[in-house]
Amino acid sequence: MSNYWGAVVGSLGLLLGGCAGLPENTGRLESYQLADTEDTRLGRVSAAGLAADVSGFQLLDSGIDAFVARVALAREAEQSIDAQYYLLHDDMTGHLFLDELVKAAERGVRVRLLVDDMGLEGRDESVAALAALTNFEVRIFNPFGRHLGRLSQFITRFGSVTRRMHNKLFIVDGQAVVLGGRNIGNEYFEADPALAFGDLDVVGFGPIATDAARSFDAYWNHDLAYPVARLVDSPLDALAARRFRHYSSEYIEQHAHDYAYYFDALRNSWLTQQLNAGSLSLVWGQARLVSDDPDKLVTDRRQTELHLSRELEPYFLELEKSLLIFSPYFVPGREGVEFLEALVERGVRVRVLTNSLASTDVPVVHVGYARYRRELLRAGVELYEMNRQVRAPAKREGWNFTGSSKASLHAKSFVLDGEKVFIGSLNMDPRSLVENSEVGVVLEVPEIAQEMLEWFEHDIDRVAFRVSLEQGSFGSERLRWDGWSGDQPVVFDVEPYTSVWQRLGVGLLRVLPIDSQL
Incomplete structure (x- = not known):
């Protein structure tokens, strides 16, 4: 039966694919x-x-x-x-x-x-x-x-x-x-x-x-x-x-x-x-552009020599003190969880800011994060999730969410050992790392790294929930979200500002093997 349906789908694909055929892209002029x-x-x-x-x-x-x-x-x-x-x-x-x-x-x-x-x-x-x-x-x-x-x-x-x-x-x-x-x-x-x-x-x-x-x-x-x-x-x-x-x-x-x-x-x-x-205020330093080869999109996904991640790998392997990750779509997968766990075990402090279920603009991606959340916390990774109800500027002179009904994280950045910073289009998920093409820059500029760390230390509690594991009765565990609503501290024991239907939807999707497409 499976062979039969495979043949049907294949024939349908050939039929529709022919209709969708693209013109030849030859003879175009190159420019530089x-x-x-x-x-x-x-x-x-x-x-x-x-x-x-x-x-x-x-x-x-x-x-x-x-x-x-x-x-x-x-x-x-x-x-x-x-x-x-x-x-x-x-x-x-x-x-x-x-x-x-x-x-x-x-x-x-x-x-x-x-x-x-x-x-x-x-x-x-x-x-x-x-x-x-x-x-x-x-x-x-x-x-x-x-x-x-x-x-x-x-x-x-x-x-x-x-x-x-x-x-x-x-x-x-x-x-x-x-x-x-x-x-x-x-x-x-x-x-x-x-x-x-x-x-x-x-x-x-x-x-x-x-x-x-x-x-x-x-x-x-x-x-x-x-x-x-x-x-x-x-x-x-x-x-x-x-x-x-x-x-x-x-x-x-x-x-x-x-x-x-x-x-x-x-x-x-x-x-x-x-x-x-003539007074442009710039911070000068060494920098390296990292970019996927465009052939990544037309070749086998296992050809990692075309991937931006290969260029970033040495920076992560050299970590000694700290790693701060900003990623709106954070889907670490089994390999990522094990890597972050190994970093913590060797004394590297790992902190992650990502979207909450309420703040994300792509709720299905939350599934690929939520399935690993408890394991990350047990490993000692510190997790923060955006508070969608932020009303004040999230930075004293920037990241201003004022006046919007929903605040959502979209920045994609890492701060490595407080000395280097990656800024780019790369999310920490399989879609960015394997499927799509991305580009970014690694700045070896401690002044910028420290500026970002100072923002995090000063404002993170006001713009995000700190997620932790709380021991319940009979050895059970439950998640806890600590944050602020206006000037008042708040605590949640379910995903903040979500409905039972949103949480049920995420729970049902968690059983599906969809991480590679998130």
């Missing part, structure tokens, strides 16, 4: 980062560290600051902008972001925009209009077929379209780069009243930007990166471009009143002011 950008304004900022081969950095923990930094750099662009994102939303910050790219292209800057296809359903007309602009190229990474529903392709192309480009890079003139956890959308930049992500980016100048540009080029020229003209049926002509510009301008104008604070921030950009004054 532009040379000789040292004399640009951003190049002169980078020159300060060239002699010592170091890069300059500034954390971008406030959502508004992170958006303003991208806009300020785009306005400084003289030769090129390369933007690589997993998601680019059709909302206010998405339109403002594209508006800056379009304006840069109009003044002669070469713009290359590389976007994963996961969030582009129904937006081919807009994408085609962008690609019709002068000096503006758009490529779509790992696209879905345009003549068959996406749901069916998740079935017929499972293992292919389920592997996504999760990278996030914004590079200007090959001299400055913004990288970290943020996609382009309101919830990532403190512009969504319903959901505020606590996230983390870093802006870097110098060699790190050159390394990021090389990583971008590898993806841009890969076989999975399709020029828009090869893929979509919408026309790439001047009329389409004009229509998009008109639509985008109207959208921004209609919603400007609701985002007045954004326009104030853009007008008073701290980055622009510091650049104009």
Whole structure:
């Protein structure tokens, strides 16, 4: 019977797969980062560290600051902008972001925009209009077929379209780069009243930007990166471009009143002011870009030499004192639990901040964390879960969740021995480590490591629940969550701020072997 159904499914896959077939992606022109950008304004900022081969950095923990930094750099662009994102939303910050790219292209800057296809359903007309602009190229990474529903392709192309480009890079003139956890959308930049992500980016100048540009080029020229003209049926002509510009301008104008604070921030950009004054405040140090090879998405998952995790492994093996993990989706798996347990056994203090069931934006991922929670606690790993009801700024000058009805962690970072920091797009889960592609930077900058540790020590009890195991009667164990509600301490013996139905759903899913897809 199993052979029969296997044949049926296989035949269905061939039938539907043929309908969903992608055009050949041959004959496209390769392009690379532009040379000789040292004399640009951003190049002169980078020159300060060239002699010592170091890069300059500034954390971008406030959502508004992170958006303003991208806009300020785009306005400084003289030769090129390369933007690589997993998601680019059709909302206010998405339109403002594209508006800056379009304006840069109009003044002669070469713009290359590389976007994963996961969030582009129904937006081919807009994408085609962008690609019709002068000096503006758009490529779509790992696209879905345009003549068959996406749901069916998740079935017929499972293992292919389920592997996504999760990278996030914004590079200007090959001299400055913004990288970290943020996609382009309101919830990532403190512009969504319903959901505020606590996230983390870093802006870097110098060699790190050159390394990021090389990583971008590898993806841009890969076989999975399709020029828009090869893929979509919408026309790439001047009329389409004009229509998009008109639509985008109207959208921004209609919603400007609701985002007045954004326009104030853009007008008073701290980055622009510091650049104009020649007083950009940067911390300089050694840094290493770590990135998955784009071939990771088309090769056997066991080819770990293509994986970013291989580059990070030495940093974890060298740990002596402490490891602090920020990961919104934390699915350690059996191997991860054993590794963290071994770290604790040799005297390394391990602390993890992740989302609670109430704060996560992807509840199913909580299943892959909850099944290991008790074991991690028994091993001595310290666990903290985000309090979705945070109302005050989660950092004295950043990570501001004020005014949102739900706070959620989205930052992906590690602090190693209080001396090194990883900031990037990598979650601590099988999807990031094995399925998707990711990028990040390891900063050997103790000042930044200490800044993040100080934030954690000062504010963690106010923004998260400390999870612990409590001994019950007859040797039983139960979980306990200690946190704050306003100015009052609170204690929960079930997942905070969840319903019985939410908890029941997680309990039922825990019996399924789904960790590899989380």
